Amino acid sequence: MANDPIHQFHITKLIPIEIGGLDLSFTNSSLFMVATVATAGAFLYLTTASRGLVPSRLQSISEMSYEFVANMLRDAAGTQGMRFFPLVFSLFMFVLMANLLGMFPYFFTVTSHIIVTFALSMLVIGTVVVYGFWKHGLKFLGLFVPQGVPGVLVPLVVAIEVVSFLSRPISLSVRLFANMLAGHITLKVFAGFVVSLASFGALGVGGAVLPLIMTVALTGLEFLVAFLQAYVFAVLTCMYLNDALHPSH
Amino acid sequence: MEAEAAKFIGAGIATIGMGGAGIGLGHIFGNYLAGALRNPSAADGQFGRLIFGFAVTEALGIFSLLVALLLLFAV
Numbered sequence: 001m002a003n004d005p006i007h008q009f010h011i012t013k014l015i016p017i018e019i020g021g022l023d024l025s026f027t028n029s030s031l032f033m034v035a036t037v038a039t040a041g042a043f044l045y046l047t048t049a050s051r052g053l054v055p056s057r058l059q060s061i062s063e064m065s066y067e068f069v070a071n072m073l074r075d076a077a078g079t080q081g082m083r084f085f086p087l088v089f090s091l092f093m094f095v096l097m098a099n100l101l102g103m104f105p106y107f108f109t110v111t112s113h114i115i116v117t118f119a120l121s122m123l124v125i126g127t128v129v130v131y132g133f134w135k136h137g138l139k140f141l142g143l144f145v146p147q148g149v150p151g152v153l154v155p156l157v158v159a160i161e162v163v164s165f166l167s168r169p170i171s172l173s174v175r176l177f178a179n180m181l182a183g184h185i186t187l188k189v190f191a192g193f194v195v196s197l198a199s200f201g202a203l204g205v206g207g208a209v210l211p212l213i214m215t216v217a218l219t220g221l222e223f224l225v226a227f228l229q230a231y232v233f234a235v236l237t238c239m240y241l242n243d244a245l246h247p248s249h
Numbered sequence: 250m251e252a253e254a255a256k257f258i259g260a261g262i263a264t265i266g267m268g269g270a271g272i273g274l275g276h277i278f279g280n281y282l283a284g285a286l287r288n289p290s291a292a293d294g295q296f297g298r299l300i301f302g303f304a305v306t307e308a309l310g311i312f313s314l315l316v317a318l319l320l321l322f323a324v
Contacts, residue, residue: 174315175304178308182314228303228304229304231300231304232304236305
């Protein structure tokens with residue numbers, strides 16, 4: 001078993017598949033994505049299967065998560081925005097479950113790879129752009145011209161707004177990726193300190209309690225960050241979808 | 250200077266960026282607390298925005314940590 005902080009991010013091919021020169025292997029990342037979808041789907045389905053009018057505890061959790069995302073989408077994008085609810089809810093549940101599954105020891109964190117988070121954020125921005133042009137035609141480009149700007153400044157402001165829009169997929173993906181990567185590396189580094197200190201004998205074992213306490217605290221923080229980053233990803237998705245629905249600033 | 254040494258020095262310099270994020274976060278939470286002390290009943294309604302503001306500001310600090318980690322482990 002490797003004992004450096006980077007080994008946890010290594011992609012291993014479980015079932016090598018090659019189609020037409022493309023490497024489409026089933027990797028450990030794929031396995032955990034399947035596990036994420038299966039866990040989230042099974043949880044949502046099984047807890048609401050009994051359809052109690054007075055919800056049981058587990059059914060409440062599913063209902064509360066539904067309401068949480070529905071309120072977030074309605075606040076950001078209005079009642080028209082609810083047409084995107086399946087997308088936003090799926091994104092939220094996928095990111096949340098992927099982050100949480102990565103917290104278990106020896107499990108792989110799907111969202112700690114930039115390509116995964118980039119694919120998710122390109123899905124969001126792609127939806128925004130395609131839907132914006134489909135619904136509003138070229139008036140969608142009015143997104144880049146805020147109201148009340150003096151005519152002289154309009155070219156500068158438009159340039160700034162375009163750059164700011166193009167930075168959205170990057171910031172959306174890198175935020176989630178960097179949080180997961182940094183959190184997990186930090187956890188492994190402190191865990192490594194416990195082992196390094198404990199190898200110094202009896203006094204070292206006593207001293208090793210300190211990084212152990214820090215590791216426990218960091219694990220708690222990482223659970224919080226898992227929820228927080230899923231929430232922020234979903235909230236930003238709602239705001240960007242609002243820009244597609246109502247492009248005038 | 251060898252590339253290895255430059256990597257470590259670069260990683261150390263990159264962590265300076267997190268100071269800015271710390272200032273920004275202190276600003277956000279300080280303003281929230283000041284407002285909450287003036288108007289406690291309105292504080293809970295703004296909690297969601299507080300958490301959102303915290304996350305997007307923290308992201309910039311994490312970006313600089315990412316540069317440091319990339320220099321240490323991935324370059």
